Amino acid sequence: MDHPIGKSFPRKEGRKKVTGQALYVDDLSFPDMLHGATVRSPSPRGKITNITFGGDIPWDEFTVVTAKDVPGANYVALILNDQPYLADGFVNHAEEPVLLIAHRDKYLVEEARRNVVIEIEEQPAVFTLEESLAKKAIVWGEDNIFKKFLVDKGNVDDAWALADFIVEGEYETGAQEQLYIENNGAIAIARPGEGVTVWGSMQCPYYVHKALVKLFDLPEEKIRIIQTETGGGFGGKEEYPSLIAGHAALLAWKSGKPVKLIYDRAEDMVATTKRHPSRTRHKTAVSKDGKLLAMEIDFTIDGGAYCTLSPVVLSRGTIHAGGPYSCPNVRIHSRAVATNVPPHGAFRGFGAPQSIFALERHMDQCARVAGLTPEEFRRRNFIHEGETTATSQVIRERVDMDALLNRALQLSDYHAKRERFARENARSNGDGSFGIKRGIGFATFMHGAGFTGSGEVYLQSVVSAEATSEGTVQILAASTEIGQGTNTIFSQIASEALGVDFEMIDIIQPDTGRVPNSGPTVASRTSMVVGKLVESAVTALKQTLIGAGLLSEAYTTAAFRAACREYVTRFGPLKTSATYEPPPNVHWDDEKYQGDAYGAYAWAVYVAEVSYDELTYEARVEDFVALQEVGRVINPVLAAGQIEGGVAQAIGFTLFENVVWKDGRMANNQMTNYIIPTPVDIPPIRVYFEENPYAYGPGGAKGIGELPMDGAAPAILNAIENATGASFTHIPLMPEQLMERYEKEPSLVQG
Amino acid sequence: MKKSQVSFKVNGDAHRVEVFPMARLLDVLREEMQLTGTKEGCGEGECGACSVVVDGRIVNSCLVPVAQVDGSEIRTIEGVANDADLHAVQQAFIEHGGAQCGICTPGMVLAAVDLLERNPQPSEADIRTALAGNLCRCTGYMKIFESVIRAVDNAHR
Ligand code: FES
Ligand code: FES
Numbered sequence: 084m085d086h087p088i089g090k091s092f093p094r095k096e097g098r099k100k101v102t103g104q105a106l107y108v109d110d111l112s113f114p115d116m117l118h119g120a121t122v123r124s125p126s127p128r129g130k131i132t133n134i135t136f137g138g139d140i141p142w143d144e145f146t147v148v149t150a151k152d153v154p155g156a157n158y159v160a161l162i163l164n165d166q167p168y169l170a171d172g173f174v175n176h177a178e179e180p181v182l183l184i185a186h187r188d189k190y191l192v193e194e195a196r197r198n199v200v201i202e203i204e205e206q207p208a209v210f211t212l213e214e215s216l217a218k219k220a221i222v223w224g225e226d227n228i229f230k231k232f233l234v235d236k237g238n239v240d241d242a243w244a245l246a247d248f249i250v251e252g253e254y255e256t257g258a259q260e261q262l263y264i265e266n267n268g269a270i271a272i273a274r275p276g277e278g279v280t281v282w283g284s285m286q287c288p289y290y291v292h293k294a295l296v297k298l299f300d301l302p303e304e305k306i307r308i309i310q311t312e313t314g315g316g317f318g319g320k321e322e323y324p325s326l327i328a329g330h331a332a333l334l335a336w337k338s339g340k341p342v343k344l345i346y347d348r349a350e351d352m353v354a355t356t357k358r359h360p361s362r363t364r365h366k367t368a369v370s371k372d373g374k375l376l377a378m379e380i381d382f383t384i385d386g387g388a389y390c391t392l393s394p395v396v397l398s399r400g401t402i403h404a405g406g407p408y409s410c411p412n413v414r415i416h417s418r419a420v421a422t423n424v425p426p427h428g429a430f431r432g433f434g435a436p437q438s439i440f441a442l443e444r445h446m447d448q449c450a451r452v453a454g455l456t457p458e459e460f461r462r463r464n465f466i467h468e469g470e471t472t473a474t475s476q477v478i479r480e481r482v483d484m485d486a487l488l489n490r491a492l493q494l495s496d497y498h499a500k501r502e503r504f505a506r507e508n509a510r511s512n513g514d515g516s517f518g519i520k521r522g523i524g525f526a527t528f529m530h531g532a533g534f535t536g537s538g539e540v541y542l543q544s545v546v547s548a549e550a551t552s553e554g555t556v557q558i559l560a561a562s563t564e565i566g567q568g569t570n571t572i573f574s575q576i577a578s579e580a581l582g583v584d585f586e587m588i589d590i591i592q593p594d595t596g597r598v599p600n601s602g603p604t605v606a607s608r609t610s611m612v613v614g615k616l617v618e619s620a621v622t623a624l625k626q627t628l629i630g631a632g633l634l635s636e637a638y639t640t641a642a643f644r645a646a647c648r649e650y651v652t653r654f655g656p657l658k659t660s661a662t663y664e665p666p667p668n669v670h671w672d673d674e675k676y677q678g679d680a681y682g683a684y685a686w687a688v689y690v691a692e693v694s695y696d697e698l699t700y701e702a703r704v705e706d707f708v709a710l711q712e713v714g715r716v717i718n719p720v721l722a723a724g725q726i727e728g729g730v731a732q733a734i735g736f737t738l739f740e741n742v743v744w745k746d747g748r749m750a751n752n753q754m755t756n757y758i759i760p761t762p763v764d765i766p767p768i769r770v771y772f773e774e775n776p777y778a779y780g781p782g783g784a785k786g787i788g789e790l791p792m793d794g795a796a797p798a799i800l801n802a803i804e805n806a807t808g809a810s811f812t813h814i815p816l817m818p819e820q821l822m823e824r825y826e827k828e829p830s831l832v833q834g
Numbered sequence: 835m836k837k838s839q840v841s842f843k844v845n846g847d848a849h850r851v852e853v854f855p856m857a858r859l860l861d862v863l864r865e866e867m868q869l870t871g872t873k874e875g876c877g878e879g880e881c882g883a884c885s886v887v888v889d890g891r892i893v894n895s896c897l898v899p900v901a902q903v904d905g906s907e908i909r910t911i912e913g914v915a916n917d918a919d920l921h922a923v924q925q926a927f928i929e930h931g932g933a934q935c936g937i938c939t940p941g942m943v944l945a946a947v948d949l950l951e952r953n954p955q956p957s958e959a960d961i962r963t964a965l966a967g968n969l970c971r972c973t974g975y976m977k978i979f980e981s982v983i984r985a986v987d988n989a990h991r
Contacts, residue, residue, distance in 0.1 A: 097927070100928075100933045100936030101924040101927045101933055101936075102911065102915050103872070104871070107870075107873070107937065109870075262971050264873075265873070266875075314938075315935040317971070347874075348875065348877060348878070565935055566935025568934070720930065720931040720977070723977070724931040724974075727973060727977065728974045729974070731975065732974075753876070753878060753880075754876040754881055755878055759969060761969060762961075762966050762968065762970075762975045
């Protein structure tokens with residue numbers, strides 16, 4: 084049989100999706116179902132003094148749930164358990180859920196929601212990370228700090244004296260909305276005595292499960308969570324569904340009826356998580372031959388009103404802050420702070436796009452100061468096999484950033500374009516007229532796959548495989564298909580390991596009543612970590628058949644089917660499981676934040692070409708080359724699709740997507756005024772892979788999903804600097820900021 | 835407001851429904867007729883997830899009051915495939931990565947089918963313009979354009 088790994092099998096559930104048959108949560112309905120709505124805080128912080136149910140609403144027909152109705156613990160179980168399901172007397176951010184209502188008539192529910200008045204006695208609030216750090220008000224704990232890390236390698240303090248250049252910079256990134264096209268939603272059926280079942284759009288059924296066990300104070304087997312077809316997540320459906328699922332379930336518990344709770348776009352944008360805004364400060368010691376002597380990095384993210392996942396986002400951002408460079412002395416101070424805005428959360432890249440943006444912009448500044456080209460400066464500092472990262476992790480895989488850089492610059496025609504643009508930009512300045520300036524820039528970076536440090540060991544993920552009497556093999560895993568291709572990739576891995584046809588593999592819908600806990604669908608871990616478990620589980624299945632004497636070492640698909648059938652008839656169900664085991668020699672020190680942060684990294688060089696219109700102040704990406712080494716590519720079409728989609732989101736992050744805040748609340752919570760790239764905005768995104776099989780990934784694969792979010796923003800701003808001579812340090816970079824800068828420094832136009 | 839009767843054809847079949855005249859066509863299709871292939875992404879005419887074809891014109895069904903389609907012919911995603919036979923656009927979307935999470939896909943497929951019916955040999959620029967009202971957050975659009983181009987090639991083979 085041909086090898087399935089490396090081939091572009093068509094998407095497993097593709098037919099359902101292109102015909103409109105795929106069922107998303109809002110497409111389901113149950114007899115006697117009620118519609119729920121969430122009544123939210125009008126203020127950012129304060130004491131709830133009064134709630135009135137007004138208007139011409141038949142309130143006696145409504146189910147109303149408040150904090151008093153919570154049967155178990157009123158918090159979303161995650162890391163610190165500080166976020167309540169429903170505010171109990173006090174609110175910490177605008178749009179915080181205060182109470183829930185439900186009724187048969189979906190239109191009446193909406194009208195009723197508008198007729199609940201919540202009065203708040205306001206208390207001082209902080210809205211930005213600066214205000215939080217300055218302790219303008221203490222809004223969380225003793226010092227507004229959710230979590231801190233210190234990474235300390237070598238001796239930074241002694242390095243300054245030896246430096247020929249010291250380069251400092253400060254960089255900022257804004258919030259970003261995930262903007263999956265399917266809004267958050269859940270449907271619940273719950274009966275005291277029987278238990279709770281929730282269907283919903285989600286990435287992590289077992290996160291929801293864990294949270295609802297606490298919320299209802301029920302034994303694990305009484306809570307059942309089923310993922311419905313999910314219309315995009317990007318992290319936005321990592322932790323948030325625990326909240327909405329709990330809300331639907333509380334309404335169902337009290338009313339005794341199925342309850343559907345679906346957000347509309349405005350509610351989804353104003354109330355759910357976004358990417359953490361960040362500020363990074365760099366101070367770098369460089370020698371006159373362009374070597375990095377020391378890096379001091381100060382990284383802060385705004386976590387919003389509750390801790391939720393901020394410590395983990397901070398961790399990934401911290402570890403990636405030093406990039407793919409070998410530097411003997413690195414000190415990174417980082418912290419996640421509290422503000423009175425809705426909690427920020429997981430979004431593709433998970434802190435890394437923020438710190439990598441800062442680093443890769445800063446590397447261009449260091450190059451300039453050292454009198455080197457951006458590529459030459461990086462070449463002198465790239466990490467190699469045997470050298471160490473910021474956390475002192477010795478790189479044991481083959482890595483050749485030089486070769487990646489050569490190829491990316493060639494594919495993008497970088498050198499010729501840089502020369503041509505310099506000439507043309509200078510010429511167009513001569514006559515004093517407005518024109519188009521062009522530039523090209525790049526970023527070099529890495530992204531660790533899987534949970535950080537000992538995370539995977541704690542998770543202890545499990546995957547099962549079961550042979551059916553029809554001779555097909557079912558994969559039981561909690562990993563969700565959210566568009567990234569889980570179903571297809573798992574089928575390819577299983578069919579490769581078993582040597583049977585792709586069509587014989589069935590992926591079971593994630594349902595905590597049926598599938599084991601394979602961990603969350605996050606952190607670029609599904610293919611590499613869970614995929615490896617799929618491989619091990621089906622291999623165990625094959626070994627069982629061979630051991631039972633029903634299968635010889637070499638077999639056909641037909642013989643395999645027959646053996647499964649025979650086994651099930653003779654011995655009953657055939658099910659095998661595999662549990663995560665770390666690759667050998669992985670050591671991580673959680674105290675010192677030193678050691679092997681990730682089992683494997685993907686390595687990449689992204690090149691952006693931009694144009695800048697001096698009349699409209701509009702910057703556009705004209706061409707984009709994304710070259711990466713991600714181990715073995717399991718499905719080239721799906722993999723390229725991940726990269727293209729991620730790059731498009733990153734272009735949005737850089738030049739389009741501006742969350743406008745007003746007193747801690749998103750003011751532009753509509754697709755009309757929060758703009759994501761459309762089909763006419765995206766340049767050709769040219770995707771290339773280098774393949775270097777990873778020994779501990781299935782078929783040699785590493786993680787891929789988050790990587791494309793990391794490199795585009797700095798590459799684009801580096802290109803804009805090349806086009807205009809202006810170094811911008813803040814994203815999103817909107818035409819307004821470009822205009823402001825030009826009005827202040829008209830000389831820039833003359834380049 | 836009182837309910838009234840509205841008649842129209844959906845995917846060739848005649849229907850008469852009793853609805854509020856200002857009800858959104860999107861809700862009537864999804865809730866009264868159980869045609870849930872038409873999706874809601876924004877409810878304000880920005881995303882195109884709710885695209886349907888009304889009397890040969892592609893529209894955002896979230897912006898259309900149902901009274902407006904009295905007597906019209908409507909085509910939804912459920913009417914694109916011919917029983918078991920997928921439309922060339924649908925086939926190409928499956929093979930060339932045009933669909934990821936799938937939530938924008940019904941609208942995208944309809945917009946692409948509508949384009950090919952009006953312009954059987956579109957350039958990439960034509961495709962970009964025709965799909966400009968349909969947003970996708972997953973694909974970065976590259977594979978959607980490629981799928982439409984492949985569908986054109988296949989139709990002419
Ligand atoms: S739902 Fe109609 S355009 Fe978005
Ligand atoms: S495939 Fe997910 S939004 Fe287009």
